[in-house]
Amino acid sequence: MERVYNFSAGPSQLPLPVLEQAQRDLVNYSGAGCSVMEMSHRSKPYQAIIDTAQATLRRIMQIPDEYEVLFLQGGASLQFSMVPMNLAKRGQTTAYAVTGQFAKKAFEEGKRWGNAVAVVNGKENGFTRIPDITADMIPQDAAYLHITGNNTIYGTTFNTLPETGNVPLVCDLSSVILGKEFDVSKFDLIYAGAQKNMGIAGLTVVIVKKDKLTDDLDPIIPTMLRYKVMADKGSMYNTPPCFAIYMAGLVFQWVEQQGGVAALEKINTKKAGLLYDYLDDSKVFHPVADKKDRSIMNVTFTLPDDDMTAAFIRMATERGMINIKGHRSVGGCRASIYNAMPIEGVEKLVQCMKDFEAGQRD
Amino acid sequence: MERVYNFSAGPSQLPLPVLEQAQRDLVNYSGAGCSVMEMSHRSKPYQAIIDTAQATLRRIMQIPDEYEVLFLQGGASLQFSMVPMNLAKRGQTTAYAVTGQFAKKAFEEGKRWGNAVAVVNGKENGFTRIPDITADMIPQDAAYLHITGNNTIYGTTFNTLPETGNVPLVCDLSSVILGKEFDVSKFDLIYAGAQKNMGIAGLTVVIVKKDKLTDDLDPIIPTMLRYKVMADKGSMYNTPPCFAIYMAGLVFQWVEQQGGVAALEKINTKKAGLLYDYLDDSKVFHPVADKKDRSIMNVTFTLPDDDMTAAFIRMATERGMINIKGHRSVGGCRASIYNAMPIEGVEKLVQCMKDFEAGQRD
Numbered sequence: 001m002e003r004v005y006n007f008s009a010g011p012s013q014l015p016l017p018v019l020e021q022a023q024r025d026l027v028n029y030s031g032a033g034c035s036v037m038e039m040s041h042r043s044k045p046y047q048a049i050i051d052t053a054q055a056t057l058r059r060i061m062q063i064p065d066e067y068e069v070l071f072l073q074g075g076a077s078l079q080f081s082m083v084p085m086n087l088a089k090r091g092q093t094t095a096y097a098v099t100g101q102f103a104k105k106a107f108e109e110g111k112r113w114g115n116a117v118a119v120v121n122g123k124e125n126g127f128t129r130i131p132d133i134t135a136d137m138i139p140q141d142a143a144y145l146h147i148t149g150n151n152t153i154y155g156t157t158f159n160t161l162p163e164t165g166n167v168p169l170v171c172d173l174s175s176v177i178l179g180k181e182f183d184v185s186k187f188d189l190i191y192a193g194a195q196k197n198m199g200i201a202g203l204t205v206v207i208v209k210k211d212k213l214t215d216d217l218d219p220i221i222p223t224m225l226r227y228k229v230m231a232d233k234g235s236m237y238n239t240p241p242c243f244a245i246y247m248a249g250l251v252f253q254w255v256e257q258q259g260g261v262a263a264l265e266k267i268n269t270k271k272a273g274l275l276y277d278y279l280d281d282s283k284v285f286h287p288v289a290d291k292k293d294r295s296i297m298n299v300t301f302t303l304p305d306d307d308m309t310a311a312f313i314r315m316a317t318e319r320g321m322i323n324i325k326g327h328r329s330v331g332g333c334r335a336s337i338y339n340a341m342p343i344e345g346v347e348k349l350v351q352c353m354k355d356f357e358a359g360q361r362d
Numbered sequence: 363m364e365r366v367y368n369f370s371a372g373p374s375q376l377p378l379p380v381l382e383q384a385q386r387d388l389v390n391y392s393g394a395g396c397s398v399m400e401m402s403h404r405s406k407p408y409q410a411i412i413d414t415a416q417a418t419l420r421r422i423m424q425i426p427d428e429y430e431v432l433f434l435q436g437g438a439s440l441q442f443s444m445v446p447m448n449l450a451k452r453g454q455t456t457a458y459a460v461t462g463q464f465a466k467k468a469f470e471e472g473k474r475w476g477n478a479v480a481v482v483n484g485k486e487n488g489f490t491r492i493p494d495i496t497a498d499m500i501p502q503d504a505a506y507l508h509i510t511g512n513n514t515i516y517g518t519t520f521n522t523l524p525e526t527g528n529v530p531l532v533c534d535l536s537s538v539i540l541g542k543e544f545d546v547s548k549f550d551l552i553y554a555g556a557q558k559n560m561g562i563a564g565l566t567v568v569i570v571k572k573d574k575l576t577d578d579l580d581p582i583i584p585t586m587l588r589y590k591v592m593a594d595k596g597s598m599y600n601t602p603p604c605f606a607i608y609m610a611g612l613v614f615q616w617v618e619q620q621g622g623v624a625a626l627e628k629i630n631t632k633k634a635g636l637l638y639d640y641l642d643d644s645k646v647f648h649p650v651a652d653k654k655d656r657s658i659m660n661v662t663f664t665l666p667d668d669d670m671t672a673a674f675i676r677m678a679t680e681r682g683m684i685n686i687k688g689h690r691s692v693g694g695c696r697a698s699i700y701n702a703m704p705i706e707g708v709e710k711l712v713q714c715m716k717d718f719e720a721g722q723r724d
Contacts, residue, residue, distance in 0.1 A: 004395035008402040011604055016389070019397055023388040027381045033366035033684065035381055037562045037609070040370040040685050073435040073564060074586055077600035081584035105585075112582055195601055200399045202435060202564040202603030220474055220582070222443035224436055238439035239557055241564030241603065242373055247399070322395065323402050 001320075005345035008323035009152050009298060010175065010196040013340040018250045036246045041239050049242075050235070053249030060255050061177075063184050063207060070206040070227065071235040071245050076102065076174045078225075079191040079204060080109035083170055085221045086228075087189070087212060088114040088143035095119050095142040095167065099158075100127045100151030101329060106172065107146075114143065127154045129290035135165035144168040144188065150176035152196075153327040155300035155334065156293040161186055168212070177205070178255055179297050179339055180265040188212055196297075197338045199248035202241045255339065264339050265296075271337050271346040272296035278350050284308070284357045288330060302332030309333065312356050319352055321345070363682075367707035370685035371514050371660060372537065372558040375702040380612045398608045403601050411604075412597070415611030422617050423539075425546050425569055432568040432589065433597040433607050438464065438536045440587075441553040441566060442471035445532055447583045448590075449551070449574060450476040450505035457481050457504040457529065461520075462489045462513030463691060468534065469508075476505065489516040491652035497527035506530040506550065512538035514558075515689040517662035517696065518655040523548055530574070539567070540617055541659050541701055542627040550574055556606060558659075559700045561613045565606035617701065626701050627658075633699050633708040634658035640712050646670070646719045650692060664694030671695065674718050681714055683707070 006013040029036045032045045039046040054069050063069060072078075083106075088094050094114040096107040098121040110116035119138050120131035138145050145164045150157045152175040161169065168188035177192040184190065189208045195201035206227065213228040223229055229237050235245075258264055276294060279287040279301050288300035303309045309332055316324050326332040337346055368375040391398045394407045401408040416431050425431060434440075445468075450456050456476040458469040460483040472478035481500050482493035500507050507526045512519040514537040523531065530550035539554040546552065551570045557563035568589065575590040585591055591599050597607075620626055638656060641649040641663050650662035665671045671694055678686050688694040699708055 001390075001393050001395040003390055006396050006400055008400070008405075011400055011402060011601065013400050014397065019389045019399070023385055026385040026388060027378070028363075028365055031363050033363040033682070034368050035376065037381070038368055038370070038373055038375050040373060041563065043370075043685070073437070073440075073603075075435070075600045078435075078584070078586045081586060109584060112584065193601065195604075200605050201403065201601045202606055222440070222471060222474065222587075224440045224443060225584075238437045239373065239555065239563045241435075241606070242557075243562050243605070244564055244603070320395070323405070 005321045005341065005348060006323055007321060007335045007337065007341070007349070009327070009334060009336040010193070011201050012196055012336055012338050014199070015251065015254045015340045018247070018254050021250055022247060037243050039242065041236055041242050046242060049246050049249060050240070053245055053252060056249060056252035056256060057205070060252055060260055061182070061184060061207070066210050067184060068208050068210055068213065068227075068231045070208065070230050071240055072204045072206055072230060073202065073241055075201070075204055076172055076191060076193045077105065079172070079206065080106040081112070082225050082227065083144070083146065083189065083191070084110050084113035084116070085225055086217065087168070087170070090218055091115055093117060093139050093142045095138050095145040097133055097145065097147045097162070098122060099130055099148055099156065100154050102153070102172065103148040103151065106148065110146065117142075119145065127151065128156065128288055130156055130158055130293040133162035135163045138164055138167050140165055140167060142167050144170045146170045147172070149173040150295050150297055152298050152336070153330055155289045155295045155298040157295040157297070159293060176295070176297050178261055178264070179268050181261050194244060194248050196336070199251045200244050203244035203248055205248070267343060268296045268337070268339065271341065271343055272299060274346050274350050275299045275335060275337070278353060282353070282357060284360055285353055288332065297336060297338055299335045299337065300326060300330060300332065302326075308360075312353075315356055316349065316352050319348065321349055321352065324349070367683045367703065367710060368685055369683060369697045369699065369703070369711070371689070371696060371698040372555070373563050374558055374698055374700050376561070377613065377616045377702045380609070380616050383612055384609060399605045401604065403598055403604050408604060411608050411611060412602070415607055415614060418611060418614035418618060419567070422614055422622055423544070423546060423569070428572050429546060429569050430572055430575065430589075430593045432570065432592050433602055433610075434566045434568055434592060435564065435603055437563070437566055438534055438553060438555045439467065441534070441568065442468040443474070444587050444589065445506070445508065445551065445553070446472050446475035446478070447587055448579065449530070449532070452580055453477055455479060455501050455504045457500050457507040459493075459495055459507065459509045459524070460484060461492055461510055461518065462516050464515070464534065465510040465513065468510065472508065479504075481507065489513065490518065490650055492518055492520055492655040495524035497525045500526055500529050502527055502529060504529050506532045508532045509534070511535040512657050512659055514660050514698070515692055517651045517657045517660040519657040519659070521655060538657070538659050540623055540626065541630050543623050556610050558698070561610035562606050564603045565610055567610070629705060630658045630699070630701065633703065633705055634661060636708050636712050637661045637697060637699070640715060644715070644719060646722055647715055650694065659698060659700055661697045661699065662688060662692060662694065664688075670722070674715075677718055678711065678714050681710065683711055683714065686711070
């Protein structure tokens with residue numbers, strides 16, 4: 001099969017030039033005599049790879065010097081535990097905006113450590129919109145407010161960040177990081193699994209304000225789950241996920257070559273616009289997320305019944321567009337259109353929707 | 363530079379046919395229309411990859427049905443915490459054989475959770491030999507005895523397993539798994555970072571007896587650190603390190619094609635023998651590890667002084683043999699000769715040692 005358009009929510013499509021470069025260098029990296037996969041993480045060539053990856057990410061996100069960048073393992077799911085363990089004392093109040101399934105998981109893990117409270121819970125409206133959050137809703141003694149910047153499953157997003165008063169803001173940006181511009185200085189901690197917009201599964205990027213790092217943690221907390229240890233060791237307290245960091249570095253370079261995050265945001269907005277404009281007019285396809293909270297990364301929509309949904313997914317698949325089936329908890333369809341999805345892929349999907357809808361009228 | 367012989371302790375040399383196959387399939391895997399790196403972990407093609415990897419590992423290690431095989435993240439270092447959290451109640455006695463630096467790290471992490479006691483501590487002899495362990499040395503109420511099967515830094519190994527009485531045996535096999543045969547049924551839990559004999563960094567394999575798995579754990583333990591959750595979800599509670607699992611699957615297939623672990627053990631024994639035989643006769647190079655405890659995976663040796671050590675490392679590097687510098691805590695040299703190191707690489711190293719020694723006599 002030719003290369004497909006892959007609308008998977010993650011792991012997801014990677015930029016073709018990135019894959020091609022990784023392929024060229026796979027057996028013998030840049031004259032090093034071995035693959036990146038075979039390099040000692042303590043070697044000079046590998047140190048250059050991880051340093052370059054970090055420097056590039058700092059440039060493209062304009063990360064201020066007072067933030068550490070960590071390359072960790074365990075996905076966002078392990079951050080659900082590392083955040084409270086590192087930022088809150090045991091039993092301390094922590095605040096969560098429960099705006100989707102992953103937000104709920106973060107909240108549940110938060111309860112294992114602190115006195116986690118949900119300041120909003122979007123479950124009653126099926127997580128199709130982002131409830132308003134104002135500072136007076138947040139306990140001002142909370143160690144942090146945790147939000148999920150973009151809800152992959154429902155296709156909703158925080159188009160404006162909540163005002164938290166004096167409470168530090170922690171954000172899971174897994175499915176939108178590098179897809180649009182963020183002012184890092186608004187956050188105390190950002191984390192993101194790499195397998196959507198940054199690279200491949202097995203790498204988690206954490207961007208944390210240095211004044212949040214401390215060795216004064218509960219002794220029960222494993223060394224591997226301590227941000228300060230990882231920061232002090234340049235993310236190499238133990239062997240890091242070397243190849244995943246290398247791939248992320250290639251993606252960061254590609255982002256820069258595209259004109260940076262601002263340029264990609266422009267294209268992403270256009271891509272999402274093509275889909276939402278069609279959805280707003282369609283008689284067959286219906287958008288899931290509230291208009292004001294729509295994600296430019298994950299576009300969710302439904303069809304009138306399961307048979308039509310299945311027929312549409314079949315038609316798209318036959319045309320080389322895969323993984324548009326929605327998450328089982330929402331049903332319908334989801335088009336994840338991260339940075340690496342070219343506009344041609346989205347145009348092809350809209351054409352397919354038009355053709356499908358026309359077929360329904362015949 | 364041509365492909366080198368890479369004696370790194372890990373990440374380390376991979377079989378060339380494995381790298382070449384990964385390279386061929388990198389952009390478009392087996393007609394799937396995308397890279398393995400881009401596949402949804404919930405897709406059929408990826409499920410086949412992880413299932414095949416597990417089935418192959420089960421065959422080559424003859425893992426009995428009453429054991430689960432888990433593909434996790436975080437390296438051996440995270441297992442240092444997961445083992446006590448899952449196998450011991452908080453404050454319960456746990457026993458450790460401290461036979462090297464990683465063993466000591468496991469012991470230190472064990473103290474965070476349980477009443478960890480060191481049944482032996484090889485530090486006084488510089489970790490150059492494995493102290494004898496008998497059942498009467500192990501508290502019989504301990505949740506487990508933890509041993510490090512092979513000590514990468516010192517080049518020592520448990521050539522016979524300790525008798526533990528009724529105490530379950532837990533073993534870090536990171537640097538020797540698949541390098542020689544082990545009877546899995548002797549262990550209650552085995553874990554190994556993949557980046558030595560199994561594949562690339564970012565994947566940890568855990569082989570655990572099913573009767574050790576329980577949901578009845580302290581609520582403070584993160585979901586991500588619970589073996590039972592990972593077992594119930596087929597290692598996919600969250601997105602697994604997909605590409606690292608794929609690479610491990612390729613390595614497992616390669617092991618099988620070589621005639622399995624028994625055949626590789628034979629070659630590994632021969633490879634190590636070439637080095638140890640030379641070291642035992644040399645006037646310049648001296649083996650570090652006690653004869654009875656020598657590792658067939660990591661061969662450690664010293665030269666009379668730092669200048670000679672540096673000169674030898676330079677000579678080896680010029681001949682295309684890299685990463686033979688010993689760990690900073692031991693000094694000298696270390697040749698890690700895992701499965702993927704061909705016998706030609708070892709012969710070339712021995713020849714280099716001979717030439718160096720001859721040069722010293724001139």
